[in-house]
Amino acid sequence: MLAVVYSLSSGYAHNACLQPASRLAATSRSAVMPIRAASVSMQIAGQVACEVRTLPKSSVALDITVPADIANKVHQAVLTELGKNANVPGFRKGKAPPEALLNHVGIHKVKKATVEEIIDLGMKQSAQQVQVRAAGEAKLDASLDSVADSYSLGEELKFTVLIDVFPEIELKEESYKGLKVQVERVPFNDEAYDMSLFKLRDQNANLYDAEPGQAAETGDQIFANMAGYFCEADGSKGEKLPDVAGGDAVEIPLVEGRFMFGLSESMVGIKQDEVREAKVTFPSRTSIPQLAGREAIFEVTCLKVQTRELPECDDEFAEKVMAGLTWEGLDAKLREGVQEEVDSQQTISIHRMLERALVKVLPASMELPESIVDEVTKERFAATLADQRQRGVTDEKLKELVSPENYKKYAAVARPSIEASIKGDFALKELGRQQQLVVSEDEVEDEMMTLQAQALQRGEKFKPSEVKPNVEAQIEKKMYLNYLQSVSEIILTDDEVETLDDLLGATPEQLAQSVKDANIEVESILEPTDGAAAVVEAAPAPAPAPA
Numbered sequence: 001m002l003a004v005v006y007s008l009s010s011g012y013a014h015n016a017c018l019q020p021a022s023r024l025a026a027t028s029r030s031a032v033m034p035i036r037a038a039s040v041s042m043q044i045a046g047q048v049a050c051e052v053r054t055l056p057k058s059s060v061a062l063d064i065t066v067p068a069d070i071a072n073k074v075h076q077a078v079l080t081e082l083g084k085n086a087n088v089p090g091f092r093k094g095k096a097p098p099e100a101l102l103n104h105v106g107i108h109k110v111k112k113a114t115v116e117e118i119i120d121l122g123m124k125q126s127a128q129q130v131q132v133r134a135a136g137e138a139k140l141d142a143s144l145d146s147v148a149d150s151y152s153l154g155e156e157l158k159f160t161v162l163i164d165v166f167p168e169i170e171l172k173e174e175s176y177k178g179l180k181v182q183v184e185r186v187p188f189n190d191e192a193y194d195m196s197l198f199k200l201r202d203q204n205a206n207l208y209d210a211e212p213g214q215a216a217e218t219g220d221q222i223f224a225n226m227a228g229y230f231c232e233a234d235g236s237k238g239e240k241l242p243d244v245a246g247g248d249a250v251e252i253p254l255v256e257g258r259f260m261f262g263l264s265e266s267m268v269g270i271k272q273d274e275v276r277e278a279k280v281t282f283p284s285r286t287s288i289p290q291l292a293g294r295e296a297i298f299e300v301t302c303l304k305v306q307t308r309e310l311p312e313c314d315d316e317f318a319e320k321v322m323a324g325l326t327w328e329g330l331d332a333k334l335r336e337g338v339q340e341e342v343d344s345q346q347t348i349s350i351h352r353m354l355e356r357a358l359v360k361v362l363p364a365s366m367e368l369p370e371s372i373v374d375e376v377t378k379e380r381f382a383a384t385l386a387d388q389r390q391r392g393v394t395d396e397k398l399k400e401l402v403s404p405e406n407y408k409k410y411a412a413v414a415r416p417s418i419e420a421s422i423k424g425d426f427a428l429k430e431l432g433r434q435q436q437l438v439v440s441e442d443e444v445e446d447e448m449m450t451l452q453a454q455a456l457q458r459g460e461k462f463k464p465s466e467v468k469p470n471v472e473a474q475i476e477k478k479m480y481l482n483y484l485q486s487v488s489e490i491i492l493t494d495d496e497v498e499t500l501d502d503l504l505g506a507t508p509e510q511l512a513q514s515v516k517d518a519n520i521e522v523e524s525i526l527e528p529t530d531g532a533a534a535v536v537e538a539a540p541a542p543a544p545a546p547a
Contacts, residue, residue, distance in 0.1 A: 050126035136371030164369035210305040231295035416505030
């Protein structure tokens with residue numbers, strides 16, 4: 001199979017979680033991968049002609065002509081290679097004349113093998129003659145079979161190769177220095193403050209021993225000895241769990257979300273000295289890999305039932321949280337923590353609006369390589385499906401969503417926002433080049449160590465070679481946007497700034513036209529079915545880059 005590729009560096013490829021800026025990390029070298037290890041074209045010397053034509057959508061055509069003398073040499077070399085292992089009746093192995101070999105192998109197979117090698121040679125020669133910043137694989141503009149069928153052995157071969165290329169970014173420094181953007185002010189999150197305060201009060205609740213014989217209620221707490229066992233297929237207790245999954249005098253708050261799912265709920269109504277069994281399923285992500293996703297049975301012996309009472313918000317409560325802390329000081333710390341998150345969200349909003357403004361200063365005529373748009377669309381679609389799974393959509397429903405029709409819907413609706421995101425990445429990359437902004441290796445390594453520790457804690461595998469490009473891209477994009485923010489005028493306002501058009505990347509009328517152009521019924525976009533709705537609604541707004 002023909003495999004001529006103007007290769008990219010490994011930094012170009014994406015996955016569902018890869019940040020957009022990394023797709024710009026490809027080198028601009030022009031290289032060609034050989035068809036096979038012992039390609040006969042490697043042995044042929046000569047000069048081919050190559051002309052470059054500019055095509056729409058940031059692509060070029062290479063019109064390549066391989067002269068007859070070179071093509072004939074390739075043909076003879078192919079015959080020699082084929083003859084080495086051919087068992088032609090009436091001739092010793094490797095000794096059959098060309099005519100007999102052609103009749104035995106078949107003219108079409110010989111022509112196809114010859115054409116493949118001629119194209120391989122032509123690609124290698126053209127890579128040395130022209131410089132193109134390839135953004136994808138080189139493709140013949142016709143099938144190999146059709147080229148072979150129309151070719152006459154021994155004559156010159158003309159063929160055309162199509163290649164997507166990285167666009168030239170026309171970005172002047174004066175166009176982005178002094179950008180003025182309005183950004184909606186992120187208000188203080190009272191709900192987050194209340195939740196943080198509630199968690200502290202809940203963790204430092206006043207405990208009172210219940211009366212003998214009093215049953216535990218939701219919101220109470222029990223002290224218990226726990227012994228855990230693997231659950232057999234018939235529902236009986238099997239081998240004992242590792243010691244870390246159990247213990248003596250364990251505090252079990254009967255509060256939703258505070259302990260292993262299913263166990264706390266099973267303890268409601270238990271009394272002192274009572275023994276109960278509870279069946280639970282460990283989460284798929286756990287710090288104990290051998291327990292991940294496994295069913296278990298816990299034998300729980302209640303030692304004591306205690307009632308819990310949330311403390312008043314006063315100095316006594318603050319002292320309980322941290323020695324020497326007053327309520328005023330605790331309140332200030334809580335508000336400071338919430339404000340940090342508010343500031344982080346504000347920065348994300350500022351960066352999003354700045355990137356949007358940066359895209360607007362690019363020429364309206366700027367075109368993008370279709371291969372990059374397709375790649376990002378597929379990644380976004382896959383990420384959207386993964387998000388739906390996390391939200392509880394069943395695998396059966398997800399299978400319904402993974403269809404050519406639904407993908408076509410997604411691609412049509414998401415294209416404007418995806419194109420804007422890609423243009424933003426290109427523009428930021430060019431800005432970074434102009435300002436000579438370079439990511440610190442120490443910063444990358446620090447973030448890598450943090451992520452590795454988190455993966456270890458969750459019991460997940462960590463592959464530095466896969467994670468590092470993502471980390472570099474995230475840090476790089478944040479650095480570019482921080483610089484852009486430093487040279488821009490940011491106006492915070494309480495008014496709503498972002499419109500539906502901003503989120504969609506186009507007006508509803510423009511989206512309707514793009515859907516029509518894609519030969520999709522408009523109604524199927526505007527009124528999708530249950531699962532498809534989730535995919536289509538998730539399409540327009542690209543996920544914000546980590547700030």
